[in-house]
Amino acid sequence: MSIWKYANPAKFMRTTDRLLPWLVVSAAVCCTIGLVWGFLTPQDFRQGSTVKIVFLHVPAAMMAINIWVMMLVASLIWIIRRHHVSALAAKAAAPIGAVMTLIALTTGAIWGQPMWGTWWEWDPRLTSFLILFLFYVGYIALWSAIEDPDSAADLTGVLCLVGSVFALLSRYAVLFWNQGLHQGASLSVAPGERMSAVYRHPLYLSMLGFLLLFLALLLIRTRTEIRKRRLAALQAREMRA
Amino acid sequence: MIALLARDLRLATRAGGGFGLGVAFFLILSALVPFGIGPDRAALAPVAPGILWIGALLACLLSLDRIFALDHEDGSLDLLATAPLPLEGAVAVKALAHWITTGLPLILAAPIFGVLLQLPPAAMPWLVLSLLLGTPSLSMLGAFGAAITVGLRRGGLLLSLLVLPLYIPTLIFGAEVTRRGAEGMAVQTPLVFLAGITLAVAALIPFAAAAALRINLR
Numbered sequence: 001m002s003i004w005k006y007a008n009p010a011k012f013m014r015t016t017d018r019l020l021p022w023l024v025v026s027a028a029v030c031c032t033i034g035l036v037w038g039f040l041t042p043q044d045f046r047q048g049s050t051v052k053i054v055f056l057h058v059p060a061a062m063m064a065i066n067i068w069v070m071m072l073v074a075s076l077i078w079i080i081r082r083h084h085v086s087a088l089a090a091k092a093a094a095p096i097g098a099v100m101t102l103i104a105l106t107t108g109a110i111w112g113q114p115m116w117g118t119w120w121e122w123d124p125r126l127t128s129f130l131i132l133f134l135f136y137v138g139y140i141a142l143w144s145a146i147e148d149p150d151s152a153a154d155l156t157g158v159l160c161l162v163g164s165v166f167a168l169l170s171r172y173a174v175l176f177w178n179q180g181l182h183q184g185a186s187l188s189v190a191p192g193e194r195m196s197a198v199y200r201h202p203l204y205l206s207m208l209g210f211l212l213l214f215l216a217l218l219l220i221r222t223r224t225e226i227r228k229r230r231l232a233a234l235q236a237r238e239m240r241a
Numbered sequence: 242m243i244a245l246l247a248r249d250l251r252l253a254t255r256a257g258g259g260f261g262l263g264v265a266f267f268l269i270l271s272a273l274v275p276f277g278i279g280p281d282r283a284a285l286a287p288v289a290p291g292i293l294w295i296g297a298l299l300a301c302l303l304s305l306d307r308i309f310a311l312d313h314e315d316g317s318l319d320l321l322a323t324a325p326l327p328l329e330g331a332v333a334v335k336a337l338a339h340w341i342t343t344g345l346p347l348i349l350a351a352p353i354f355g356v357l358l359q360l361p362p363a364a365m366p367w368l369v370l371s372l373l374l375g376t377p378s379l380s381m382l383g384a385f386g387a388a389i390t391v392g393l394r395r396g397g398l399l400l401s402l403l404v405l406p407l408y409i410p411t412l413i414f415g416a417e418v419t420r421r422g423a424e425g426m427a428v429q430t431p432l433v434f435l436a437g438i439t440l441a442v443a444a445l446i447p448f449a450a451a452a453a454l455r456i457n458l459r
Contacts, residue, residue, distance in 0.1 A: 134406040138399075142389065145399050154456040155389050159403065162385065162449050166407045169438070173410040176434070177417065 007083035009226050016219045023219065027212035034206030041198055053111045055203055059210035061104035064132060067097030067214065071139075072164045075157035085222065087153035088229070090160065091143055092221035096214060098136035105129055122178055128171040135163045149229065242326060242334050249338035252311075263300040263343040264350045270296040271354040282359045289358035290368065290419035296354070297347050297372060298379060298408055302401055304343050305383040308335050309391040309454070318391075322458050328451040333443070336377075336384040336450075344376035360423065367422025371435060375415040378439040381446045382407045388453040410438055 006012050038055030074090035077083055108126065109119045120126065142159055146152035274292050278284055312318040321331045351372055352365050360368065386404035390396035414435040421428045 131406055131409060134402075138403045138406060141399055141402055145390075145393055145395070151392075151456050151459065155453055158449055158453050158456070159389060162407070162446070166410065170406070170409045170413075173413045173434070176431070177413045 004081070004083070007081070007085050009085055012085050013223060013226060016223060020216065020219055020223075023212060023216040027209060027216045030205055030209030030212055032209075034202050034204075034209045037202040038199075038206055041202060044199075047115060050111055050114055051199070053107050054199065055206045057104055057107040057111065058203060059207040060100045060107065061129070062207060063210050063214050064097055064100040064104050064129065067093050067100060068132065068135070068164070068167065071097065071160055075160040078153055079157045079161075084153075084229070085226070087157070088225040089218065089222045090156070091153070092225050093214075093218055094136055094140050094143070096217050096221070098133060098140065100210075100214075101129055101133045101136060105133065124171075124174045124178060127174045127178070128167075131170045131174070132167055135167050139163065149232075242330055245321075245326070245331060245334045246338055249335055250341060253338065253342040261346075263304055264346045266303055267296050267300045267347055267350060267354060270299065271357050274358065285359040286361060286423070289355065289360040290364065290423060291416045292358060293351060293355060293360065293368060294371075294375075294412055294416040294419065297344075297351065297376060298405075298412060300347055301343055301376065301379045301383060302404065304339065305387050305404065306390070306397055306400055308339050308384050308387040310387070310396075313391050313457075318454070319458060322455065328454060329447040332384055332388065332450045332454065333381075333447045336381045336447075339384065340377050340380035344372075344380055348372045348376065360419075363425060364419055364423035367428055368419045371415045371418035371422075371432070374432070374435045374439055375411050378411050378442040379408060381439075381442045381450075382411075385446050385450040385453065388450040388457070391454065392457040411435065414438065 006015060035055055039052055041052065043049050044051040071090045071093050074086045074093070078087040078090065105126070108129075112121065113119050139156055139159060142156050143152055146155060271292070274288075275285060278288065309318060312321065322328055324331070348369060351368055355365055355368055383404055386400050386407070389403060390400045393399065414431045417431040418428050418435060421431065
């Protein structure tokens with residue numbers, strides 16, 4: 001038993017077919033409970049009701065970064081071991097990551113308006129998220145621009161590797177360039193800065209919900225990509241016949 | 242390698258517009274900025290370092306697709322790929338040729354445009370030095386973008402979308418050196434970072450660009 005047997009598209013389709021309903025249901029349950037519970041938390045004594053946006057903002061921001069890491073790993077697997085499912089999973093993840101980045105930026109702006117008095121500030125964290133969004137857009141655009149699926153997978157893989165290095169580099173270059181307004185770690189475990197349990201528990205739940213939601217969407221999108229690939233192969237065979 | 246460099250330089254000069262276009266674009270940009278934000282010295286001087294750096298970056302971007310596109314069309318890229326010279330070396334040489342034809346004229350012309358934009362005289366040497374250290378990495382990253390998009394029919398817009406985010410660190414440190422120079426502050430830290438980025442890019446990006454070229458020539 002090795003994990004690589006799931007690289008077989010047929011095996012992948014069979015397994016995910018059974019897995020998907022469970023994932024969808026648990027994602028829906030965790031997101032619903034996490035967000036509703038988060039919405040019913042008491043108002044913060046300084047931030048008032050705006051604190052509740054954290055239950056959307058932090059999970060989306062967390063996923064935005066981790067989806068890029070997942071794409072990096074998937075691209076590496078494709079480049080090293082040539083498993084097509086891996087390349088298609090990276091392709092399927094990119095738009096989800098871009099949307100997560102956009103959610104984090106938008107909810108941040110909505111929160112920043114009453115709290116910081118501005119929709120946008122050239123703060124290092126905000127700026128590096130904007131840069132991350134640009135990398136997502138470039139990656140998606142490159143996928144859609146190349147016709148041959150294998151070279152598209154190869155080229156986007158190379159772009160993802162180089163882009164990862166530069167996204168990280170930009171993150172620290174931006175830190176040098178401007179001092180921040182954004183608070184430090186949202187989920188610090190240091191006793192003094194730790195978030196109160198009232199907010200922490202629903203936040204964990206909605207983070208779990210976002211993770212499950214991403215996995216469900218990823219599997220659905222990857223299955224679509226595999227079917228699209230099969231359809232293209234069938235059509236090509238028909239054309240030849 | 243030297244033969245390839247000489248060939249690329251000859252092509253750039255004789256095909257017309259290789260040397261001049263980037264500088265002309267830079268001139269137009271520097272002339273347009275005062276129309277946009279007003280001729281006031283107090284308004285121009287603070288933004289001059291950033292405008293000059295962005296101008297250099299955009300002028301560099303204009304000629305990027307020429308690094309590989311023409312060679313791809315007439316087939317000489319295939320010859321380069323099968324030549325005994327490693328493709329990584331060929332990529333590095335072609336990026337160097339691009340730098341000599343666009344980066345170097347920009348650096349030489351930059352102080353003049355600095356005068357136009359009211360850049361303080363104290364910042365001039367730092368502007369030239371930061372461009373000297375930074376523009377090679379712009380050419381090298383551009384060669385990577387050009388290598389990725391070489392086979393595409395509508396690669397131009399995509400090329401800028403892919404390459405411009407990669408330029409952010411260089412731009413940050415390059416403009417920071419010039420800005421600190423203008424204000425008479427210590428420039429050592431951003432200068433070292435800028436040089437570090439350029440060296441790392443020059444050492445690593447040829448491999449990524451050559452990999453992309455091999456995929457496109459497959």
